[in-house]
Amino acid sequence: MTKLFFDNLVSFEEVEVVIKKTASSKEEKDELWSLVDEVVNHKVMEKILDRLPHAHHEEFLALFHKCPHDEVVVFEYLRGKAGKDIEKELREELEKISADILQELRPKDEVSVETGVSKK
Secondary structure (H helix, E strand, O other): OOOOOOHHHOOOHHHHHHHHHHOOOHHHHHHHHHHHHHHHHHHHHHHHHHHOOHHHHHHHHHHHHHOOOOHHHHHHHHHHHHOOOHHHHHHHHHHHHHHHHHHHHOOOOOEOOOOOOEOO
């Protein structure tokens, strides 16, 4: 995955484990990570743009394109324009995204580690 400002908000280690277990080739693994990257990036941007007043969208996107990896600069901007709890909201969104991705990647008959219940 490409390094972006929100990377430290959630871990995708469990997703990585499932991808390694289910992908049968390097190409398939790369394709799955590409899809994960795309979904995560779109959902995070959607959440940010929903919270950010419309008048600041272009300015934010310019800042993001200038320094997509700089969490200090980007979060400082977002806290000032979208509210101080934006990091918490993004963390919650990323956790939800991670859970959704895991649900899609895991075989439907695999037992859930969290609940111990079969997903059949």
